[in-house]
Amino acid sequence: MNRYRIDSADMPFAQEFLAAPIGYHSPGLQRVLNRMRGSAVGGIAEQPWKYVLVVEERHSRWRLGRLPLHRGAPVELVEGVVYTDLLAAERDIFCRRWKDLTGEDLDPARPD
Amino acid sequence: MLPIVAYTDKLSVAAGDTLSVMASSFGARHYRADLRRIIQGDTNPQGPGYKDEMIALDLGAERVAVAKGFYPGSCVIIPGKGMLSDLRAVTLAAAMRPTLLDGRERTVIALPGFLRIGIDTEARVFAEAFGIRLTTTASAIRGSWHIVSLSCSQDGRLTLAVTCDSDSASEDARPEIVTAQTAPLPCHADEIIIAATRGNDARPTGFFDGKIDRPALFAAEISHDVLRRLLADFSQLSRMRDLRAAWDFSQRMTTQVICDISPFRLDGCIHNAPSRAMTGWQWKGQELDWKRRPDLYSAIHFHSTDVYDTGWEVDFSFTVPDHLKSGVYAVRLVPDGDEEAAYYCVFALRPPRDRATGNKVAFLFPTCSYLAYANHRLGMDVPGTEIGMGRVVEMDSHHMFLQENPGIGLSVYEVHDDESGVFHSSRLRPIVDLQPKVKSFLGGQGSNIWQFNADTHILGWLDDIGQDYDVITDEDLHEEGLRLLSRYSVVITGTHPEYHSRPMIEALQGFTDRGGRLMYLGGNGFYWVVSFNDDMPGIMECRRSEAGIRPWEPGHGQFFHAFTGEYGGLWRRNGRPPNHLCGVGMTSQGFDISEPYVLSPEAADPRAAFIFKGVGPGTRIGDFGLAGGGAAGLEVDRADLSQGTPVHALVLASSIRHTDIYLMAPEDLLDPTPEWSGTQADIIRADLTFFETAGGGAVFSTGSIAWAGSMAWNGYDNEISAITANVLNRFCDPRPFPFPAGPSGAEPDSLTQAIGTKGRAIP
Numbered sequence: 001m002n003r004y005r006i007d008s009a010d011m012p013f014a015q016e017f018l019a020a021p022i023g024y025h026s027p028g029l030q031r032v033l034n035r036m037r038g039s040a041v042g043g044i045a046e047q048p049w050k051y052v053l054v055v056e057e058r059h060s061r062w063r064l065g066r067l068p069l070h071r072g073a074p075v076e077l078v079e080g081v082v083y084t085d086l087l088a089a090e091r092d093i094f095c096r097r098w099k100d101l102t103g104e105d106l107d108p109a110r111p112d
Numbered sequence: 113m114l115p116i117v118a119y120t121d122k123l124s125v126a127a128g129d130t131l132s133v134m135a136s137s138f139g140a141r142h143y144r145a146d147l148r149r150i151i152q153g154d155t156n157p158q159g160p161g162y163k164d165e166m167i168a169l170d171l172g173a174e175r176v177a178v179a180k181g182f183y184p185g186s187c188v189i190i191p192g193k194g195m196l197s198d199l200r201a202v203t204l205a206a207a208m209r210p211t212l213l214d215g216r217e218r219t220v221i222a223l224p225g226f227l228r229i230g231i232d233t234e235a236r237v238f239a240e241a242f243g244i245r246l247t248t249t250a251s252a253i254r255g256s257w258h259i260v261s262l263s264c265s266q267d268g269r270l271t272l273a274v275t276c277d278s279d280s281a282s283e284d285a286r287p288e289i290v291t292a293q294t295a296p297l298p299c300h301a302d303e304i305i306i307a308a309t310r311g312n313d314a315r316p317t318g319f320f321d322g323k324i325d326r327p328a329l330f331a332a333e334i335s336h337d338v339l340r341r342l343l344a345d346f347s348q349l350s351r352m353r354d355l356r357a358a359w360d361f362s363q364r365m366t367t368q369v370i371c372d373i374s375p376f377r378l379d380g381c382i383h384n385a386p387s388r389a390m391t392g393w394q395w396k397g398q399e400l401d402w403k404r405r406p407d408l409y410s411a412i413h414f415h416s417t418d419v420y421d422t423g424w425e426v427d428f429s430f431t432v433p434d435h436l437k438s439g440v441y442a443v444r445l446v447p448d449g450d451e452e453a454a455y456y457c458v459f460a461l462r463p464p465r466d467r468a469t470g471n472k473v474a475f476l477f478p479t480c481s482y483l484a485y486a487n488h489r490l491g492m493d494v495p496g497t498e499i500g501m502g503r504v505v506e507m508d509s510h511h512m513f514l515q516e517n518p519g520i521g522l523s524v525y526e527v528h529d530d531e532s533g534v535f536h537s538s539r540l541r542p543i544v545d546l547q548p549k550v551k552s553f554l555g556g557q558g559s560n561i562w563q564f565n566a567d568t569h570i571l572g573w574l575d576d577i578g579q580d581y582d583v584i585t586d587e588d589l590h591e592e593g594l595r596l597l598s599r600y601s602v603v604i605t606g607t608h609p610e611y612h613s614r615p616m617i618e619a620l621q622g623f624t625d626r627g628g629r630l631m632y633l634g635g636n637g638f639y640w641v642v643s644f645n646d647d648m649p650g651i652m653e654c655r656r657s658e659a660g661i662r663p664w665e666p667g668h669g670q671f672f673h674a675f676t677g678e679y680g681g682l683w684r685r686n687g688r689p690p691n692h693l694c695g696v697g698m699t700s701q702g703f704d705i706s707e708p709y710v711l712s713p714e715a716a717d718p719r720a721a722f723i724f725k726g727v728g729p730g731t732r733i734g735d736f737g738l739a740g741g742g743a744a745g746l747e748v749d750r751a752d753l754s755q756g757t758p759v760h761a762l763v764l765a766s767s768i769r770h771t772d773i774y775l776m777a778p779e780d781l782l783d784p785t786p787e788w789s790g791t792q793a794d795i796i797r798a799d800l801t802f803f804e805t806a807g808g809g810a811v812f813s814t815g816s817i818a819w820a821g822s823m824a825w826n827g828y829d830n831e832i833s834a835i836t837a838n839v840l841n842r843f844c845d846p847r848p849f850p851f852p853a854g855p856s857g858a859e860p861d862s863l864t865q866a867i868g869t870k871g872r873a874i875p
Contacts, residue, residue: 021503022502022503022557022704022705023502023704023705023771024771024772024791025771025772027772030772030773033499033502034499037495037496037498037499038495038496038498038499039495039496040495050495050498050505051504052491052504052505052506052507053504053505053506053507054507054512055506055507055508055509055551058155058508058549058551059155059156059157060157062506065507067492067505067507067515069493069495071489071492071493071515071518071529072515072516072517072518073515074515074516075507075512075515086503086557089504090503090504093504
């Protein structure tokens with residue numbers, strides 16, 4: 001398990017991510033992403049899950065899904081969440097995980 | 113989800129061969145089939161476009177899609193051959209080491225309907241006989257060896273006894289004994305099943321996860337203490353008059369056969385390929401190679417997730433027409449008229465076995481690597497995969513199918529449910545990621561495709577430039593070696609030819625040594641040792657010992673393959689480093705973005721002039737592509753003299769930075785410190801490498817999986833495509849490549865100079 005706890009001090013890294021979700025990241029942002037991506041963020045301890053993108057049309061349309069870490073358990077689609085742009089999907093999932101891990105809404109427009 | 117999935121009985125056929133198709137419905141009611149030649153499978157709108165070719169061949173009318181299902185789980189099945197019916201007093205015993213206790217009832221050994229020893233839903237050992245069930249109070253301990261026995265006297269006294277060995281205590285283990293009185297019944301069982309029992313549907317069921325060693329059956333009541341002594345000495349046991357059967361799993365370990373050491377010879381057979389040559393009850397580290405002390409490797413590790421042959425009934429067979437040219441083809445199954453849901457059974461049409469086609473170029477279809485990744489679940493089972501991707505995991509329809517159908521069988525990237533590594537992968541089952549169009553986890557930003565579908569960038573390029581070529585598979589190369597390769601001037605690899613058997617490696621090395629030309633258009637190639645089994649066609653073994661980027665280790669003392677006795681792990685540790693064959697070897701991986709190469713001064717060497725003919729004057733090449741946006745990326749290799757790169761090799765260009773997702777491979781990361789990442793460590797790079805061989809041959813290596821994604825950029829019209837075509841054209845030219853001065857004629861300081869300028873070995 002990753003022991004790093006994301007808090008408000010990581011806000012600059014959140015802004016960095018929202019500006020450029022894929023590619024070169026500062027060490028601070030990479031640490032935030034390692035925490036978000038390296039283990040399940042959602043669910044309870046017995047039924048953890050991770051956000052995934054479920055391909056509806058390759059290269060053009062994705063649904064937000066919750067992937068249970070237990071083999072054989074079906075992926076749950078999040079109702080009403082559809083992406084047509086991968087970077088928009090990255091930003092949205094980042095904000096959802098921020099909320100899950102800090103309890104705070106992430107306002108991409110707020111200065112650090 | 114996939115309404116229909118299927119597989120063929122072979123991945124490589126020649127014209128005139130018969131190919132059988134086995135399909136199962138997962139919702140489809142009907143389907144029709146046709147045959148396609150696969151040309152380019154990537155559906156990325158930024159790519160050259162999906163392309164296949166309909167083959168005019170009638171594969172029959174619409175068929176009913178029948179649901180057939182998956183039945184994973186391994187065991188041993190031993191026919192009783194009439195030798196069980198006279199059992200009155202009887203004892204059944206085995207050593208067992210459970211590795212998964214998860215609330216499922218499991219069977220250790222059974223004479224179905226007569227006697228059975230197992231583990232119940234609360235992890236307690238139980239025994240069944242004559243309608244009575246005995247259960248211990250203590251739970252079995254995961255990872256510990258237990259001796260379990262069930263005996264029945266002539267007058268119906270039942271005794272279940274269990275001892276648990278403790279590695280931390282020297283005292284004799286005290287058995288827990290449970291007894292009951294019953295009226296004995298005659299034995300109607302005519303088989304013994306180890307690690308499972310027979311279900312109501314006549315299939316094996318109740319699979320055991322863990323090791324079993326020395327199972328034995330006696331026609332007498334035998335006390336538990338005596339049993340422990342007997343089981344510890346199989347050579348004495350075989351002379352015991354009350355012995356009815358005892359199975360020594362250390363005999364004929366490279367086969368499916370299970371040998372009975374009793375004079376009755378109640379031999380059996382494994383089902384669904386459990387792991388053999390595994391450390392047994394008596395192994396305490398005395399020997400690490402099962403070939404030297406097979407008696408210590410008398411355990412089999414069974415898994416409820418093992419799969420060898422899915423065993424579906426054949427839907428239809430057809431003869432591959434004589435007029436078809438060698439290439440990559442697929443039987444396409446269209447369910448209920450829905451072409452978007454079509455399933456592709458991909459196979460290679462190889463050249464005839466008895467004669468050459470005249471084509472001088474062969475594409476080596478990397479079936480070993482496809483098998484290694486077959487149905488892999490990296491983005492699903494391993495949360496950290498998303499870190500390596502640097503992006504959220506995309507789940508394509510075949511991933512959704514895999515998530516709901518783990519019974520299809522795992523890849524060698526997974527662990528079994530008991531967290532032990534998956535050693536085997538079989539082609540006798542549907543391989544849902546061996547299809548065109550499918551997306552993946554590891555293909556980088558852009559097309560995000562992997563292995564077969566990524567390799568179609570090369571197939572599409574060959575089609576685009578009008579190059580005639582044959583397709584040969586890894587299995588063909590394994591079987592026919594240099595006899596097959598000697599038909600060709602040029603061998604082109606796929607994007608990620610990572611897994612090779614020794615006959616394959618030796619044939620390729622022999623090919624370049626004798627003047628053959630190798631175009632290694634990939635990254636992390638020639639990395640892992642794999643082996644095949646003469647007794648089990650279609651299955652491959654891989655034991656990831658000691659080093660390498662790997663999801664598991666084989667377990668202490670279990671580094672030698674069961675199929676061949678070879679030491680498992682990296683070719684680099686087995687005397688065949690990839691640098692010998694192709695000049696470069698695996699150095700790092702990251703699955704987010706790729707980079708261009710920067711030309712080195714050696715690109716201007718006259719020896720390399722043919723490579724860059726017509727390519728513009730810039731210093732960077734490949735600053736574009738479908739696999740991460742650059743030609744250098746995903747998995748990258750470096751030239752390294754210390755690992756066997758020829759001294760005279762030219763490193764023409766290198767990537768000069770990668771994101772910090774790219775980290776050192778563990779075999780080089782001897783002392784982990786924080787600077788071994790893509791923005792800091794010079795050693796993390798792809799080296800574009802060329803060298804001549806003493807026999808007039810030559811090798812061109814990209815050291816990057818992403819290279820082919822750049823070949824396919826802009827409709828194959830770009831400098832990476834042009835460079836690759838230059839190399840192919842010269843490599844097809846039969847004029848021998850002159851071997852440059854050295855290494856024997858090299859100046860004394862040339863090695864130092866080479867390390868300083870191009871080898872850049874690890875400090």
